[in-house]
Amino acid sequence: AKEFGRNSVKSYDETYGQDLIRRTQTLQNLRAALSRKEFSLNYQPQIDAFTGQIVGTEALLRWQNRNGEWIPPDQFIPLAEQAGLIGPIGQWVLEQAIRTQRKWLDAGISPMRMAVNISAVQLADPELPAHIKDYLNNSGLDPRYLEIEVTETAIMSEPAIALETLGQLKEMGVDISIDDFGTGTTSMSQLKSIPAQKLKIDRSFIASALTDARDAAITKSIIQLGNAFNMKVIAEGVELKEQEIFLQKEGCHILQGYYYAKPMPEDQMLVFLQEYSSE
Ligand code: C2E
Ligand code: CA
Ligand code: CA
Numbered sequence: 001a002k003e004f005g006r007n008s009v010k011s012y013d014e015t016y017g018q019d020l021i022r023r024t025q026t027l028q029n030l031r032a033a034l035s036r037k038e039f040s041l042n043y044q045p046q047i048d049a050f051t052g053q054i055v056g057t058e059a060l061l062r063w064q065n066r067n068g069e070w071i072p073p074d075q076f077i078p079l080a081e082q083a084g085l086i087g088p089i090g091q092w093v094l095e096q097a098i099r100t101q102r103k104w105l106d107a108g109i110s111p112m113r114m115a116v117n118i119s120a121v122q123l124a125d126p127e128l129p130a131h132i133k134d135y136l137n138n139s140g141l142d143p144r145y146l147e148i149e150v151t152e153t154a155i156m157s158e159p160a161i162a163l164e165t166l167g168q169l170k171e172m173g174v175d176i177s178i179d180d181f182g183t184g185t186t187s188m189s190q191l192k193s194i195p196a197q198k199l200k201i202d203r204s205f206i207a208s209a210l211t212d213a214r215d216a217a218i219t220k221s222i223i224q225l226g227n228a229f230n231m232k233v234i235a236e237g238v239e240l241k242e243q244e245i246f247l248q249k250e251g252c253h254i255l256q257g258y259y260y261a262k263p264m265p266e267d268q269m270l271v272f273l274q275e276y277s278s279e
């Protein structure tokens, strides 16, 4: 039949070859993206599960290449890490997020947390705390309004340096949140040694918590674990009222997801914050 013809089914080599070409092109474009100012940040609100107030936002990196295509971060961040480009990109993200926070404060928004994602490579850089200190000083922001989101995998890739870096950030007053929690391989005794104040339940558990008893059980145990460790627990990927109700009932502290708002550009987020706080 025609569907099985040569044109519709590609050989392994062909697919692999095309994938390689695409990755090579993406990488070339990525090298120039920072100087061409093709990156931007979107912000997504984080909601206090009990009061309904916005307590923070997460900064999420966006890239529109010179052809006008939006490349998802899941695609280009791993490439940037492999190519050694994540250092300058990650610094740009931190600086930009802190600058935005300053602008919102100056616009009269009450102070709230800014959560920034940090990659494994950044975490393995002993200079990271000094850089962050500089950015905070430059914009006169209180470190306690900055939060770093790191995955278990990122911490465990260079645990000795990572724990040292995280310890310094904690001493500066920066909050640390363990992202995608539950998907990594951190043991309980390792978790004990990470100086984090927050656990962020991975989206995959929230997505099936209402339909799969096992995902519901995992979600509940992460909340209990967080409470036992004196940590705040945040759920990401909340899309439905029913998920909100479930998470509130289980005692999850902070909620984030499309149900409240999708990630949006800085200016739009400012309007959202102004309208939300005047409700
Ligand atoms: P993440 O840190 O786990 O971020 C959460 C992702 O879930 C974001 O995808 C966000 O847009 C999406 N999301 C939020 N609410 C919902 C929801 O209700 N439903 C669904 N289906 N999705 C939701 P995004 O922005 O595409 O980012 C993907 C990943 O890329 C992030 O996952 C993070 O690992 C990475 N990333 C994004 N920005 C940065 C950055 O500045 N630095 C680093 N190192 N990584 C970043
Ligand atoms: Ca995150
Ligand atoms: Ca996450």
Ligand code: CA
Residues within 6 Å of the ligand: 180
């Ligand atoms: Ca993720």
